[in-house]
Amino acid sequence: MAKHPLFDKTNIDIAWCPGCGNFGILESIKQALDELSIKPTQLVVVSGIGQAPKTPHYFNTHMFNGLHGRALPVATGVKIANPNLLVIAEGGDGDMYGEGGNHFLHTIRRNINIVHIVHNNMVYGLTKGQASPTSEIGFKTSIQTEGVIAEPLNPIAIAIAQDASFVARAYIGDMEKTKDTIKAAIQHEGYALVDIFQPCIAFNKVNTYQWFKERTYYLPSDHNRADRVSAFSKAIEKDKLPLGIFYQKKVDSFEKKQKIYQVSWEPLYQRHHDLGKLKKLIEEK
Amino acid sequence: MLDISLVFCGSAGQGLQTIEYILTQLIKKAGYYTFATKEYMSRIHGGSNSSEIRISDHIVSAFVSRIDMLILLSTDTFPHLVDRVSPDTVIVGACHDLSSPNKKYMIDFEKIALEIGSKRYTNSVVMGFILAFLKIEASFYEPFFTQYYGAKSKELAEKNIVAAQIGYKAGVAFLNTNSISFYAKPSVDLNHKILLNGSEALALGAIAGGCNFIAAYPMSPSTGVLTQLASLSHEFDIVVEQAEDEIAAINMGLGAWYAGGRALVTTSGGGFALMCESLSLSGMTETPMVINLAQRPGPATGLPTRTEQGDLNLALFAGHGEFPRVILAPGTIDQAFSLMQKAFYLADKYQIPVIVLSDQFFVDSYFVSQPLDALSMAIYDQHIVKTDATYQRYQLTADGISPRGIPGFGDGLVCVDSDEHTEAGYITEDFEVRTKMVQKRLKKFELLQTEIAVPDFFGKKDYKTLIVCWGSNYFVIKEALDLLPHAEIGCLHFSQVYPLSREIIPYFTRAQKTIVIENNATGQLAQLLKQQLNVHINATLLKYNGLPFTVEEIVIALKKYTQDHENG
Numbered sequence A: 001m002a003k004h005p006l007f008d009k010t011n012i013d014i015a016w017c018p019g020c021g022n023f024g025i026l027e028s029i030k031q032a033l034d035e036l037s038i039k040p041t042q043l044v045v046v047s048g049i050g051q052a053p054k055t056p057h058y059f060n061t062h063m064f065n066g067l068h069g070r071a072l073p074v075a076t077g078v079k080i081a082n083p084n085l086l087v088i089a090e091g092g093d094g095d096m097y098g099e100g101g102n103h104f105l106h107t108i109r110r111n112i113n114i115v116h117i118v119h120n121n122m123v124y125g126l127t128k129g130q131a132s133p134t135s136e137i138g139f140k141t142s143i144q145t146e147g148v149i150a151e152p153l154n155p156i157a158i159a160i161a162q163d164a165s166f167v168a169r170a171y172i173g174d175m176e177k178t179k180d181t182i183k184a185a186i187q188h189e190g191y192a193l194v195d196i197f198q199p200c201i202a203f204n205k206v207n208t209y210q211w212f213k214e215r216t217y218y219l220p221s222d223h224n225r226a227d228r229v230s231a232f233s234k235a236i237e238k239d240k241l242p243l244g245i246f247y248q249k250k251v252d253s254f255e256k257k258q259k260i261y262q263v264s265w266e267p268l269y270q271r272h273h274d275l276g277k278l279k280k281l282i283e284e285k
Numbered sequence B: 001m002l003d004i005s006l007v008f009c010g011s012a013g014q015g016l017q018t019i020e021y022i023l024t025q026l027i028k029k030a031g032y033y034t035f036a037t038k039e040y041m042s043r044i045h046g047g048s049n050s051s052e053i054r055i056s057d058h059i060v061s062a063f064v065s066r067i068d069m070l071i072l073l074s075t076d077t078f079p080h081l082v083d084r085v086s087p088d089t090v091i092v093g094a095c096h097d098l099s100s101p102n103k104k105y106m107i108d109f110e111k112i113a114l115e116i117g118s119k120r121y122t123n124s125v126v127m128g129f130i131l132a133f134l135k136i137e138a139s140f141y142e143p144f145f146t147q148y149y150g151a152k153s154k155e156l157a158e159k160n161i162v163a164a165q166i167g168y169k170a171g172v173a174f175l176n177t178n179s180i181s182f183y184a185k186p187s188v189d190l191n192h193k194i195l196l197n198g199s200e201a202l203a204l205g206a207i208a209g210g211c212n213f214i215a216a217y218p219m220s221p222s223t224g225v226l227t228q229l230a231s232l233s234h235e236f237d238i239v240v241e242q243a244e245d246e247i248a249a250i251n252m253g254l255g256a257w258y259a260g261g262r263a264l265v266t267t268s269g270g271g272f273a274l275m276c277e278s279l280s281l282s283g284m285t286e287t288p289m290v291i292n293l294a295q296r297p298g299p300a301t302g303l304p305t306r307t308e309q310g311d312l313n314l315a316l317f318a319g320h321g322e323f324p325r326v327i328l329a330p331g332t333i334d335q336a337f338s339l340m341q342k343a344f345y346l347a348d349k350y351q352i353p354v355i356v357l358s359d360q361f362f363v364d365s366y367f368v369s370q371p372l373d374a375l376s377m378a379i380y381d382q383h384i385v386k387t388d389a390t391y392q393r394y395q396l397t398a399d400g401i402s403p404r405g406i407p408g409f410g411d412g413l414v415c416v417d418s419d420e421h422t423e424a425g426y427i428t429e430d431f432e433v434r435t436k437m438v439q440k441r442l443k444k445f446e447l448l449q450t451e452i453a454v455p456d457f458f459g460k461k462d463y464k465t466l467i468v469c470w471g472s473n474y475f476v477i478k479e480a481l482d483l484l485p486h487a488e489i490g491c492l493h494f495s496q497v498y499p500l501s502r503e504i505i506p507y508f509t510r511a512q513k514t515i516v517i518e519n520n521a522t523g524q525l526a527q528l529l530k531q532q533l534n535v536h537i538n539a540t541l542l543k544y545n546g547l548p549f550t551v552e553e554i555v556i557a558l559k560k561y562t563q564d565h566e567n568g
Ligand SMILES: Cc1ncc(C[n+]2csc(CCOP(=O)(O)OP(=O)(O)O)c2C)c(N)n1
Pocket: A049, A050, A051, A052, A053, A068, A091, A092, A093, A094, A095, A096, A119, A121, A123, A124, A125, A126, A127, A132
């Protein structure tokens, strides 16, 4: 029986390894959408290239599966053209923090109202196991034969440093909490980062389910999300990695600040230029 | 016949651009045809820049090398133009150190400005001086100054008007003591004509095409279109976003088109190079895209503020894989407007990338033109459909064009994929589907061909020599041919460069000789004609020092060519 009749797809050939953390993320997203009564026709999932960005192929939604690294600017364009759509940008750690790293920084600056879901498996899955920007020092691969020597990128700390309006981390070993975090991100007005620890059972033999279980803990219930400095100090903890919503603030979104959307949320396709006005303007030249 | 070429020379920061902007408007309003073009260095202060303003009683729209009057705003800028100065050139302004044999009239514009309070009024003194020659009086020019400077501050407007008045008096005094004048009573009513630079025409054409989103990263000479649309975004619903880089810009544009917007990106060669992968994404996902590629000389950073037609090959071959595209290259204001509008129509209808190739010379030059018909293409409706639950984004059709749905309009799901995909838009590695999808995308070319207009022809109908050119070389060749009334030369000007139509082959078979004139070093249009139509080109006239062709250069080259041809 279908658990999510609106979103579930039958007869699809899923290209993920059995046991991969991506399945849990797919399920958590569908559950979050269902609980929020969102319909597939209201949702656009924009993704890049990798294992993670295949997610929108596996459930009912509008989908723009674009280029490796470029989901965020596409998602930005979608939201600008039609702010009534719920827009999720989804991809892997290489996709979002490597190839698309510059867009990550600038999408935070804009605070466009989208949800940014990163399947962080600390490895390049689709290209078969090279290091990713979040791979830990010492992580050995066929390319990093002596182990990674560069400091891993800390997306949570970066996002807080850039004053992103919603910054969270989840671990897919706990689907219930992952789903709750995704729900909070959807409900947040503005840019919302959800970095999800996702074990890659095929190419990451270090950061396994067991490893994440031992190395993560939930932010205490008295953690003050509004306090950026304490959020940052949590973000740079290394021995044990905190999970949950690190930081959240209320601030107008990018699209809300656009002149054209101050009067109405009418999407671009419903607006038409006054060509008579243009004619007059030209005649005055 | 009145045809004067004034060249203003100064360093960056001396306000040459303002002179160009205000004077051309006043000249046109007073009843003279005008044309202005600038050449400038890639620096904000100092250096040596110049601006040519032509004043005429008949239409002039091209760069001439001849200088009738050279107006120097600063002393050290002269060497820059020495090659263009002839014995007939009159030099006025900061010429005390010059040792040239020309008629020289020392006027220290800067000193006059300083007496009013600041060096920054120098350009207004100069404008007043020139206005005296045309008897364009204070009552006529003051409103322009008030409008231009008044937006910044009232005081600034007043000071500049005083500067112009003093300059005007200096001009009158000059005319009274010297037997130099270029006054001719204005004879034409140009009130129904318009004065625009290339950037403005492209931006207005984009609005006429329904553009409601522009994302771009600043890069000379493409930024003008961005600035223009930003300034018009208060009057029209246009979202303007300065992206973090060109890759972001085009991807935002694609996202916007996908969701029902009509996006433009504007860039130059380097930025376009960064967009290549996404150009291919536009081709694969069949998401419309319009790109203004304003060329400047490359490779790499090249000459950032100069002009060239060096990126035709880039536009033709950019992007991996095989997919249809259109390349348009306007050479007149009318073409810039209507082709930009058409670019939106073609991109939308055929779901392909359309590249509008302009260049620094064209976007920065001011031309007098017929008014543009904003309503002429109102028939160019949005090509989107309301979807139903069975909607498939890449439905196979006879002409290769699948009805384009957008998310949020209808009950269907709109799925697009940069991977090879099924009709529903999902990833596939089925070889049969792959083959069909490749054919579907390329099939769009067939109908597309019928939308491409044949090139403009001018010159002698029964030509022996055929000139072929494209983009911004339209007027310079036209004027050159007007100066060679007996030459048996015709010219084909391509403003719709790709795809090419086979219909034009007879133009070539009729010619005894064919010359391609291009602002580049390798004759890229000539190569394209050869490759696509197997047309043979006998000679090329190429210029690639960073400057546009002058009318004189074309005349000399054509004279020589036709003489050699007749003798041999
Ligand atoms: C421009 C470009 N460069 C490289 C690739 C090859 N590539 C595809 S996915 C990928 C990395 C995938 O890693 P990640 O983003 O972490 O996703 P995962 O597969 O781990 O989910 C790479 C390098 C590509 N598709 N496009």
